[in-house]
Amino acid sequence: MTLPRDAGRRVLIIVRRLNMGGIQKASLSLASGLLAGGHEVHLLVLKGTPELTVPDGVHLHCVDFERAARRTPAGLARHLASRVLLKPLLPGSGFVWTGRTVSRGFRHHLAELEATHGAFDLIVIRGQGAFELLWDVRDPRCWQVVEGPVSGPGKSPLAGWLYRKLYAGKRVISVSEGIGAMLDATLARHGVAPAQRRTLTNPVPLGRIRELAQAPLPDAPPTPYLIHVGRLSSVKNQALLLRAFAAADLPLSLVIIGDGDRRQSLTRLCETLGIAERVHFLGQQTNPYPWVARAQAFVLSSRMEGLGLVLIEALALGTQCVATDVPGGIREVLTGEQARLIAEPSVEGLAEKLREAWTHPVTVDPAWAERFDEPRVAEAFLGLLDDARLEDPADDDPAHAPA
Incomplete structure (x- = not known):
């Protein structure tokens, strides 16, 4: 029937x-x-x-x-x-x-x-x-x-x-x-x-996300930046992100939006790695999209992702994505040319793709996000x-x- x-x-x-x-x-x-x-x-x-x-x-x-x-x-x-x-x-x-x-x-x-x-x-x-x-x-x-x-x-x-x-x-x-x-x-x-x-x-509410992204950016970092949005937790593996960011040695800042029980340990890790002045922890933000829309790349360092909603949101705003190759749906979201920025889940693997996103950026195809509308x-x-x-x-x- x-x-x-x-x-x-x-x-x-x-x-x-x-x-x-x-x-x-x-x-x-x-x-x-x-x-x-x-x-x-x-x-x-x-x-x-x-x-x-x-x-x-x-x-x-x-x-x-x-x-x-x-x-x-x-x-x-x-x-x-x-x-x-x-x-x-x-x-x-x-x-x-x-x-x-x-x-x-x-x-x-x-x-x-x-x-x-x-x-x-x-x-x-x-x-x-x-x-x-x-x-x-x-x-x-x-x-x-x-x-x-x-x-x-x-x-x-x-x-x-x-x-x-x-x-x-x-x-x-x-x-x-x-x-x-x-x-x-x-x-x-x-x-x-x-x-x-x-x-x-x-x-994913693509139209609403694009509308929210038009809001003024209240606290822009002083240099071009990478962006990460997620709960500060073991599964999101921001420690790997910080180590890869330090190893990549790019003329960029890193903005991290989100909060969680790992914030203090991640702040200490930034100091240990000598990158504290280039990493900006903004905490939980009701509207993270102005930062995402203006970033050089969105970076996801998770140990696992069910689908990767944040990747879809970034693509909807025309922001290229770098993500670790882990179980879940990342390869179903990052298709076409975007797939070349999927990284081996290691410090050097992720650092290499961060460098590639800076030197050979991906031009985002709007169709990559539209299928999730x-x-x-x-x-x-x-x-x-x-x-x-x-x-x-x-x-x-x-x-x-x-x-």
Whole structure:
């Protein structure tokens, strides 16, 4: 059955929290893209108070099902039993007991939402934190979006059982083929098979980013500069970036936007490397795009990237990118001539590509970013509705399973 695209659809997007992060930004971009297409969008936040602004027109619901359950005597007893007995006896299983309670509360809430607004055509659960809380929900309209490498069970003797709770028989979306391949390999090792897996990239609001980039630059460094935007953390590996920047010995400054628990150690490393006067830590910025648009190159030194949203944003602003060749989606973003600035993930490998970006810069093709624009990706998500198997969760044809 093919559903007409001109009819407005009702979509529910679910996140664990709505704070500053890639999953959250991508969720809001998907909501915006769907709204622009004339669809009704609901956003359900499972924990905490939203820190990001939700687009006008999105129906926002914030419900902490776990906390609500603990307010009842039976719910509190189950919570204490899981923490005191089950979690220590079965390491790694904490989400199983929490998720069972949350899933029950979600099903009741979903019924209330649909009684008020009408049935949802598509339910998108974004990020492992969210589908750990909702692992016991088995609805053929649900798709779980995997944003990065699967974490959690690891080498636990219970790993197979835990992975089955999260993925067996579920419909799964990976944000890049690289992440999808990693997920496939992990699940195969434990004999776990999802019902379906698709790859759909994260959406990026290209028009909005270009508009924000026109803002005045408040603190421009005194020389041409390289730019890095990201959480200051081990996975983003800014230590490698600083060492490569020092080794490249270019007549440039380095601007780093973002904050995190590594800031002090990175500041000390700059002093050790003798580059403290050329490295500018600007902290978290609500609008980093004026700096990105005016940079000589955007540099990403991560150990892993699910997709690389910051690379897409830089390309949208016409800024060439240098990035480490690591697992995930980097090679799916940096294509064409841009691929020549993908670096071996070592000090000299990254330093060499920094020099190349300075002496032989890449001219950015706008088409490299356009394929990730909000409306295109939103349309791709609606394409999930064309799958007749959504009508019957048992009708999974192995001939259409991902390779």
